[in-house]
Amino acid sequence: MAAILSQYKHLVDFDQKSLFLSAASIAFNPTFWNIVARREYHTRFLTRIFGGRSQTACYFLAGTIFSLGLVRDALYERALRHQPIHPALDQELIKYGAYGLVACGNILVLTSTWALGITGTFLGDYFGILQEKMVTGFPFNVSSAPMYHGSTLSFLGTALLYGRPAGLLLTLEVLLVYLVALKFEDPFTGEIYAKRDRERKAGKKSS
Template structure:
């Protein structure tokens, strides 16, 4: 067992505080926006104070800034972890393909959803006329989450840090838990919207 732990320590340093700060930041954002969003949907706490669009804009800016902070903390965590040299084809070519694909999915998702669609507008009652099904949502269920995961993987390969791949797996699991709560809510909201539209036809 000691030999296994010694071998693992060559790839992952579990004693770096930056690793756990990074993990906390990754989980904190989806937890916060789901808690705030659900409260807003039920109680309209922020909307009563400043209006739905202003409240959603504030939350959206907070989510965006939290994402930037998370990315900075991820980079710090990677630099504190052991480096494992990779071939050029993986470290540069593959990493940029993966990172580029991730950013492409994030950017096209944002373009399709818009600001309010991206940043929890449905919790504030700010909805599209119908559920977005244009690219990339016509080929993937959750392209923005997948895009973010690919960005984590691409960065892990670029910086040649095996720990980054484990963090990327943690990101995937975190988003899977978030989607467990978000997807049924979105389905419910737009099914109600569709039922309401049919009644008016």
């Protein structure tokens, strides 16, 4: 294994601890918010901590997730600075494309947050704060998960801006982690709304 890693050291320096700290942060964040949100859904532990105020509890989780995201991004940029630059990525045309990717990524993230609001963006469904109807306009008409896709594009653009192959490797991890998260989140969120619809239908029949 050490021999294999040494062959690629000119691309990725696996001796740098910052690389593994960044990778750990990337994996930790969605794991954390999925575990906490599901526990909240089943036990309402955060809502109880905040005196039964589910919206306040959701805003607290939103602030926590946002802060963890800032830490993750800082660790990512630190890891890139410690990695070797590859000449093929250190070109003017690549830089222009990188700026475009970062811009597109930020547009997807910001517009999806605007469309959903804070509670809609940060797992308000798990707190019982449900959307009345599905948001189908931009950016959801171009991406099924604009927050995740936008974040991935931003990671990719940043890797290219720095010209570091290690950034491409970490971006691949970001994509894989988000794909796994969606496998858990989408069915669970879908069931939350399906349960709401069943209860509404049952209520109409009983009345």
